[in-house]
Amino acid sequence: xxxxxxxxxxxxxxxxxxxxxxxxxxxxxxxxxxxxxxxxxxxxxxxxxxxxxxxxxxxxxxxxxxxxxxxxxxxxxxxxxxxxxxxxxxxxxxxxxxxxxxxxxxxxxxxxxxxxxxxxxxxxxxxxxxxxxxxxxxxxxxxxxxxxxxxxxxxxxxxxxxxxxxxxxxxxxxxxxxxxxxxxxxxxxxxxxxxxxxxxxxxxxxxxxxxxxxxxxxxxxxxxxxxxxxxxxxxx
Amino acid sequence: xxxxxxxxxxxxxxxxxxxxxxxxxxxxxxxxxxxxxxxxxxxxxxxxxxxxxxxxxxxxxxxxxxxxxxxxxxxxxxxxxxxxxxxxxxxxxxxxxxxxxxxxxxxxxxxxxxxxxxxxxxxxxxxxxxxxxxxxxxxxxxxxxxxxxxxxxxxxxxxxxxxxxxxxxxxxxxxxxxxxxxxxx
Numbered sequence: 001x002x003x004x005x006x007x008x009x010x011x012x013x014x015x016x017x018x019x020x021x022x023x024x025x026x027x028x029x030x031x032x033x034x035x036x037x038x039x040x041x042x043x044x045x046x047x048x049x050x051x052x053x054x055x056x057x058x059x060x061x062x063x064x065x066x067x068x069x070x071x072x073x074x075x076x077x078x079x080x081x082x083x084x085x086x087x088x089x090x091x092x093x094x095x096x097x098x099x100x101x102x103x104x105x106x107x108x109x110x111x112x113x114x115x116x117x118x119x120x121x122x123x124x125x126x127x128x129x130x131x132x133x134x135x136x137x138x139x140x141x142x143x144x145x146x147x148x149x150x151x152x153x154x155x156x157x158x159x160x161x162x163x164x165x166x167x168x169x170x171x172x173x174x175x176x177x178x179x180x181x182x183x184x185x186x187x188x189x190x191x192x193x194x195x196x197x198x199x200x201x202x203x204x205x206x207x208x209x210x211x212x213x214x215x216x217x218x219x220x221x222x223x224x225x226x227x228x229x230x231x232x233x234x235x236x
Numbered sequence: 237x238x239x240x241x242x243x244x245x246x247x248x249x250x251x252x253x254x255x256x257x258x259x260x261x262x263x264x265x266x267x268x269x270x271x272x273x274x275x276x277x278x279x280x281x282x283x284x285x286x287x288x289x290x291x292x293x294x295x296x297x298x299x300x301x302x303x304x305x306x307x308x309x310x311x312x313x314x315x316x317x318x319x320x321x322x323x324x325x326x327x328x329x330x331x332x333x334x335x336x337x338x339x340x341x342x343x344x345x346x347x348x349x350x351x352x353x354x355x356x357x358x359x360x361x362x363x364x365x366x367x368x369x370x371x372x373x374x375x376x377x378x379x380x381x382x383x384x385x386x387x388x389x390x391x392x393x394x395x396x397x398x399x400x401x402x403x404x405x406x407x408x409x410x411x412x413x414x415x416x417x418x419x420x421x
Contacts, residue, residue, distance in 0.1 A: 011393070011397055014396070014400070015377075015378055015393060015396070017375075040404070040408075041400065041401060041404035041405075042400070042404075044403075044404040044407045044408060044412055045353075045400050045403050045404055045407070047349070047412070048349040048350070048352060048353040048407060048412065049353070049372060051348070051349040051350040051353070052349070052350040052353040052354060052372075053372070053373060054350070055348075055350035055351075055354070056265075056268075056269050056272065056273075056373075057272065057278060059264060059265075059268045059282060059285070060264070061260055061264045061267075061268065061282065061285055061286055061289065062257050062260045062261055062264070064282070064286050065260045065286050065289040065290060066253065066256065066257060066260070068286060068290050069256070069290060069293060205298075
């Protein structure tokens with residue numbers, strides 16, 4: 001048995017707590033100084049372990065823990081109980097969480113509506129007006145006219161960018177809202193600790209967890225519109 | 237699912253104080269043992285163990301009945317010890333701890349094998365230490381330790397092997413070897 005095989009056998013004996021191979025491995029330890037060192041490493045720890053295991057001080061934490069629990073009944077015992085007072089205590093955060101997410105969805109919807117409306121209005125009305133103004137007011141100055149035409153083209157490009165960005169935002173948010181619709185039923189049905197507590201005890205945590213994709217979608221959409229529209233568009 | 241665990245948890249969640257006492261009494265040895273071995277300081281270990289139980293009661297409703305209760309508690313304990321060690325490393329070392337470290341450097345004064353091993357354990361890397369304690373003190377399998385520390389079983393085996401190697405090396409340096417050599421021959 002070479003050294004690698006010897007070490008593997010030694011480790012297996014330790015991991016399985018099976019000392020059936022012990023005498024065989026002890027005999028093989030004389031095969032080489034490396035085998036001997038590996039065996040001694042094993043023996044050194046084994047030699048000290050029994051004393052170490054027995055040397056654990058006795059402790060009684062029952063009273064200390066119970067007094068900690070009763071000292072702060074509102075924060076510990078109350079939270080443990082899934083029904084009764086604890087439900088009343090946890091109701092406000094749940095309610096506020098619902099309001100928070102509802103208002104977030106409303107804001108997202110309003111943002112889509114305003115973005116779409118603005119981009120549609122501008123893309124249908126503004127470009128013709130600007131072109132007319134350019135051609136009628138300064139017809140006799142080709143240099144300025146060319147400059148303004150360039151400016152108008154730039155402006156039109158900005159509007160097209162804004163339109164595309166709004167569309168992207170609408171798509172992303174629509175996807176996110178579709179996901180959000182399925183949030184609450186899914187979490188209520190998949191509670192793991194249903195037999196130890198009522199169904200709603202973990203509602204806020206589950207909602208927070210499930211809302212993560214929605215937050216990411218909104219963030220993604222927002223980043224998209226920010227990066228899609230050049231800085232000049234802020235002058236619109 | 238362990239029916240005894242589930243029943244005890246249900247009773248605790250119902251606010252049955254006798255069951256809560258029984259819960260603490262049932263697991264305090266394992267939890268305190270891990271904390272004591274990890275922190276190397278009795279008072280710190282008691283404080284952290286109490287905190288573990290308080291946290292466990294607070295989040296008992298989140299316990300997954302498909303898991304055994306003890307590994308779940310040991311996971312909390314391992315995490316609290318890690319947090320405590322992280323905080324302790326940032327603050328000045330207490331006088332009591334300094335004296336312990338000072339003793340550690342004078343091998344002539346130390347004869348107790350248990351103390352020798354514990355001092356060597358204190359020098360291990362934190363995750364190696366947790367692994368070693370759970371394996372040798374709690375008699376947990378590598379698979380169970382992997383579930384607690386959220387690491388693959390292979391990683392646990394490696395950590396266990398390295399921790400034993402380091403301990404042997406430290407103990408050898410502290411003069412344990414000749415005695416063992418004498419016995420092994």
